[in-house]
Structures are given as C-alpha cells and as structure tokens.
Amino acid sequence: MTAPSISLAHRRPLGERVIETFLFLAAALGVLTTLGIIAVLAFETFEFFLNVSPIDFFTGSRWSALIKPQSWGVLALVSGTLLVAVIALVIAIPLGLLAAVLLAEYATPRVRTVVKPILETIAGVPTIVLGFFGLNFIAPQLLRPLLGADTIGVFSALSGGIVVGLLITPLIASISEDAMRAVPRGMREGAFAMGATKFEVVRKVVFPAALSGIMASIILAMSRAIGETMAVVLTVGTKPQLTFDPTESVQTMTAFIVQISIGETAQGSIEYKSLFAVGATLFVLTFALNLLSGWIVRRFRTAY
C-alpha cells in the first residue's frame, strides 16, 4: 500500500458522484417529456398534413371532421377557443386583480382568513365540477332566464367563458398578489408622506410597479383558459364555427380532441390524425403564451 498522498484537490467519493448522477437524471426526465411531446405531435401532425394541405388547415374557417363533406379549417376551432378565453379574461381580470389588491394592500388578518380560503377552494375544485356547474346552473338558471331562452341555448361560449373565468381567477389573484407584495414598502410610504390616499397609492404607485407581474399573470391565465378541457366540454357545445357572438354554441380545440377520443373513430383514419394536428396547434399556442409571460417578467421586472 502506498502512503496516502495529501492533495488539496478535492476528490469526491464514488457514492456521492453516483447520487449526483441519479439526481441529475431525475431532473433531466423533464427534458425527455418535452421532447416526447414535441416528437409525438410533430410526427402525427406530419402524417395528417400528407392528407390535408397545411394551407387549408391554417386558413380555412369551416371545420367538419365527423360529418361529410369533411373540412379542416382549424380557424373555426381556434376562434371558438379564443372567444371562450377572452370572455373568461373579461371576468377573471377584474375579479382576480381586485382580490389581489384586497390581499396585498388592504388585508387585515380577518380579511385574509376569509378571502384566501375562497380563492383556494375555487382553485382546488376539479374542473369537471365547474363544467357541471356551467351546464346545470350558469346556463339554465342564470343566463337563459336573464337573456331569454331564444337568445341563448344550453350550450354557449358565454356559459363556458364564465366557468373558465371562475377557474382562472385564483391564478390571476395569487400571481398578482405576489407581484404587488414585492413592491417595497418605502415606495408606498413615500407616496403616503406626500399626502396620497390609500387608493392613490394603490393606483399610482403599487399597480404600475407591479405591472410586469400582473401582465404575466394575465397571459398565464389566458394560456390556462385556452388549454382548459373539462369545464369547456360540458358547456360550449359541439358546433365548430367562426363567430364572435358569445351566445352561440362553439367548439374549442380541447373539446374537439375529447369528441374524437370518446367517439368510435378508427385508429389511423384522417379524423383520428386530426386530433394530433389540433393538439399541436394547441401546444404551440399555449407554449408561445407561456414563453411570452416569462419574457415579460424578465424584461420588465424592476428590481427594487
């Protein structure tokens, strides 16, 4: 045996390196997931485009997969999806931001113990339950008596938009609250010292300072609304069409994927492959919004 040499270079024991490798592999599993998603969507979508021209797919506005003559204009599904998402945002932005201000600026401990559980409960309810609520309450007991049964049916973009709006409100509230809390106290106190009222501090100091986080929360919520499935599937109907009328029945991209999956569609048929093309469109759209949200945070964040 040679005498142990004392070296300043630190050599880590084998066990430690094995453990680190294992931990790294666990973290790298996510990359495989991403690659898997992209590979599956790209491969099957490519097969779909061997049968359907991409130009017709991306520019056509009539979608008919199950009723002949077939037509593959995805804009009908994209517009239905965006209509629902926009209605959802119109509801969720004011509700979520007001809740966030309440929590971040006005919250006495008593207010907090009321507001937090409400938001957390809504966030924790499975989305199929919200779909059920839309189908059995929002549409028949709220919208139809209010707007008239001839104006709005059981299935409508409005009904879907309302339940999705409810569902994304906690998301906007919690991210925006964090953004407002990150605004340093000194800025508020400076404004108070100059005689501003609480509302003026919120409106002219806290809100602008937290704007990047607020914008990011809204875009993230939009991405979530676009990808939402179960709340939409029970409420918007199955009528793909390009319309801006919220009282109309529409079909979203996610609802179409569900319709094909539960139907008796033969594997390998063109209808079946269209599921992947619509999935790819959905993936690209939500992925772009998620990247945009991250970019806004990085680009416009002011470090105090």
Add this chain to the structure above:
Amino acid sequence: MSTIAPVAGPVPRFEPAVMRRKLSGTVFYGACLAAIGLLLLALVALLVDVFVRAAPWLDVDFLTGVPSSRPARAGIFPALVGTFEIGVIVGLLTFPIGVAAAIYLAEYASDSRVNRLLQTNISNLAGVPSIIYGILGLALFVRALAFGPTILAAALTLSLLILPVVIIASIEALKAVPQAQREGAYALGATRWQMVSRSILPAAAPGIMTGIILAMARAIGEAAPLILIGAFTFVTFLPNPLEGQYTVLPIQIYGWAQRPQADFQGISAAAIVVILVLMLVLNALALVVRARLSRHIQW
C-alpha cells in the same frame, strides 16, 4: 413645475379635495369587497346546487354499487377503486423522482447553461395543457410501450403531468431552509449528500409533503388526459392495474353529466360530492402532515 400660472378669475377657495379623494378610495374598497362577494356567491351557488341535486342519490349503495343504465341502481365503486389505484401509483412514482429532481436543481446545480435549461424546461412543462399529456400518454404508454388503455398507462401519464408541480413545490421548500443550516452541516464535516439528506431534507419535509399531497389531489381530479387513455368506458367490474378497462371518478362524473336526463345529472352530482369530500380529506391531510413534521423545526 417651475412656474406657477397666475390664477384668472376669482381666487379658488382652499379645496384640498380630500373628501372626494377619500370617497373614491372607499368606492374602490367597496369594489374589492364586491369582487370577493361575487366569488363567494359563485362558490356557494356551486356547492348548494351540487348538494341539492346529489342529496336524493347519496347512500351506501351508491358508494358500493357499479354503474348501471338505471340511475337508481348505479354506483361508483369501480371508479373509486380506479381513482385510488391511480392515486397510489402516482404518489409512489412522483415522490422519489420529484424530490430527487428538486434536490438536484436546488442543492446541486451550478449556474450552467444545461442547468438553466432544465429549470426553464420544468416551468414550461407546468404550463402545458393537461390534455396534451394525454396525447403523449396515448402515443407513448398506450401504443409504443403497448401498456394498452390501462390504469398503469393512466398513472404514468398523470405522473408526468404533476411532476413539474411536485418539483416546483419541493424546490421552494428546499430554498426556504436557511443557508446557515447547510454551512452548519459542512462545518461538521458532512459531505454534500450527508448535508442534504440529514440536515436539509428533514427541514424541508413539511413543505415537500404538502406539495406532493396537493399535487396528488390535482391528479385525482384530472379527467382530460385520461379520456385519451381510454378511461371513458362503461366499467362494471373492479379494475386490474395492469390489464383491462378502468374508470375514475372525474370521468364517471363526466359520463353521467353528458346525459340529458335529470336522474343522471343527479348521480353525477352525487359523484361530485364524493370527489369533493376526497379533496377535502387530502387537503386536511396536507395540513396535518405539515403540522406534525414541522413540530421540531425552529429557525
């Protein structure tokens, strides 16, 4: 402003407008309260509506029975068992992998390009719609690996879906452990793994466990990806995880809610009550685990 314009006309009375400014503040505060009131109202309406519809159908037979074309005889036992089996498999899979990934990213990863990519990738995955995971599971687990539309394929798909959530929650819990704790372990001669496993992990355990339990609640409530993994079937028997058909609670709720008859809406509502109770139990469990594990932690 550098110059003050001379006042034309009658000199205005001193009017600090404080009343008006305060009033608009009050109105705004009122709007905040109204927003919360509206959310509370919606939540109460949802719960009352569901419970009223569910009440006539909820009994022991409903919990122990199997689905039937006659609502009065229908039950949710196969769906309950399916949900339970999936919950167990998802928990067993995501706990070790999620915590290991979080340990790497929070305690080991240097600020290299590869590690930043891993980190960004995980936050991006958390934003991918759940139905897309269903497409991945369909192509990968059901078809390529030939597991078929089984509980196993469903559980693997849901594990991929909630892994980013588990990882992000665990990273936060690890980062909340004060730096002094690490330095203390090193000062006693601990290797990095000894430091992590004996000093940091126990301290972060309450946060990690809470994150995992809440992620499992999410997996159990998720329906969209499972529709692609063949959960939407009429199952009147207890599922075997490795082969054959299965169903889970949210899919059973969807299947019944789809049918126009009021009776089916009723049993759908009854199944919703069951899943809401399940969520409540998991949330309570998270609170209890958190309280127990953090008894000895002080910093």
